[in-house]
Amino acid sequence: MKPQYYNIVRITAFILTIILIFAQKHFPQKTLDIDPTNNVLYTLYSDSGSGGKSEASWIDEKSGHWKCHLIKSEVYPICGLSISFSQVPYETIDAEKYNAMQLELEYKGAAKKIRISLRNYNALYSEKNVIETAKFHSVNVLTTELTSETTISMHEFSVADWWKDKYDIPRSLSTPEFSGLVSIGIEQAVPEVFGEHEYKLVSMRFTGDWLSAETLYISIIIGWLFILAFEAISWLLRQRDRSRENINRLSALEVESEKYKELSSTDSLTGVANRSGFSKKMELISNDKYCQLHCYALLVLDLDHFKHINDEHGHFMGDVVLKEFAERVATIIRAEDVFARWGGEEFIILARMQSQGSEYILAEKIRAKVEESNFGADKSIVATVSIGVAASKVGDTFDDLFKQADENLYTAKRNGRNQVVYNSRPAKVIGCPEGQ
Incomplete structure (x- = not known):
């Protein structure tokens, strides 16, 4: 029953009560x-x-x-x-x-x-x-x-x-x-x-x-109790329905919020993390008391001659190359590695160092994978990638690590592209045992 009808029921019941009380003597x-x-x-x-x-x-x-x-x-x-x-x-x-x-x-x-x-x-x-x-x-x-x-x-x-x-x-x-x-x-x-x-x-x-006066009064009281009980139950049911609606609405908002959070942290073209998503994962790593930034190496990847690909094949095919590139890299890196599109044709990978030189091996696998497989639906587009690698050490910040990896990337570009340039970390790092 709609809430506005309750007033009609109450007024009607009140009028009937008055009529019955005064009419009882004349029954x-x-x-x-x-x-x-x-x-x-x-x-x-x-x-x-x-x-x-x-x-x-x-x-x-x-x-x-x-x-x-x-x-x-x-x-x-x-x-x-x-x-x-x-x-x-x-x-x-x-x-x-x-x-x-x-x-x-x-x-x-x-x-x-x-x-x-x-x-x-x-x-x-x-x-x-x-x-x-x-x-x-x-x-x-x-x-x-x-x-x-x-x-x-x-x-x-x-x-x-x-x-x-x-x-x-x-x-x-x-x-x-x-x-x-x-x-x-x-x-x-x-x-x-x-x-x-x-x-x-x-x-x-x-x-x-x-109908005795006592019976009439008891009947009136029971009638009013029934009305009040009905209203109370109806109110509780309405509150329950409203609570369910609010819970469903809140759940929908939470799902929507998570969706927008994911969208705000994900590159819409390639599906990998964007800068915002990378920053959030960096924050988690910084709060890891067992293995912080000094346990990682940073890889900065840049597709070679990407402007030429856009000019020759069009921006649509350029987007296809970026998407396929991200998919191939994702098949090589591990679940704990952080992969993100940094901007344009530039990507970065924060890779967990497992042993001396493991970051170089990972970068070389990626470079070789890109070189040996063409891109596009007809596999007509040839692309290569240059990678700068920097291994962190205790006391390094992300900016320190990125600066070194970026310098190594440009060294690779100057040296002819399609290569990996890196600086290795010390043989033993405090707080990051070998094999991690």
Whole structure:
């Protein structure tokens, strides 16, 4: 993705975040209605089954209208409505996904509080089909609150201590849970008010958000983390690509630089070193602590009558002669010898001295090779070379060595050309043993 698109993504994500936060309260809610038409069973109960005197009876069962006559007796007075979701074996409903109960209950009587209870089945602490063992949650609602529909948060329900004590429930199982509701109860809360009480369950439903605020906020955070992670990864990938491009560019520049260095050190016609290249190799020799300049001899070579070759055969053929001359010399010298074109038809060789007179032998090989082989494609051009040789001694500089070799070259020219003139070095040179 192009960098300029990231701002568009961020702005779009920010706008969507604001819209979702403000719209969350207006999202439609999911509901679960509790009424006889929705496979729900209403059952009235009282303490009469355990020896009490209280009575519960329907006024109109279809409309959920009943009355309780709470009478004091030797047993705990109970009278109310139980709502279950099937006959035995009991079925359960999962109310964990709902966050509130909306209750519309009409009440007539002197009681101040009505208790709403929820029984939850869990095999860890409940006996199957024995509702009394299901976890008992309850919340008390003031009768003065029942004048209109009342919303009860699921967080308001708490687990009864008497139920936990009766069944020895550990703390790990003592918290509210609504994943297996097996029944709902409506009855008078303590303190009991004896007498007649009339109830009418107009409606009861569980409500919840399709997308809760917590889920929405977590989703928004995850979304932003994804965007930031995507941008971070994209940035790292771009940096990697840029680094690779820079490395490739740098490598190309280094190759180009080496190419230009080589070109700057090489004679373009003959392919041998030029003056600059020769100077660089001289610097390496000067830094060699084992064998410096006094271990070398200098050969200065000049093609005889080269101007005549250019005048008679043309400058193109003159270039051919120079190139072929350099190639033939290169086949004779050794790898450690330094061969360079000094200018025009003049070349120099800095040759490692191996023994007394070895520099003369090398120069004579070159002279003979040039003399015996003609030049040009048709081998019609005859050329010879004059060579001045100077053997170095301790304390000589390159200028000293070149001056002596150049003088010997001109001596060879004056003496008729096509010859080698040299001055030999001493029989023993300090720091450059025989045989080197």
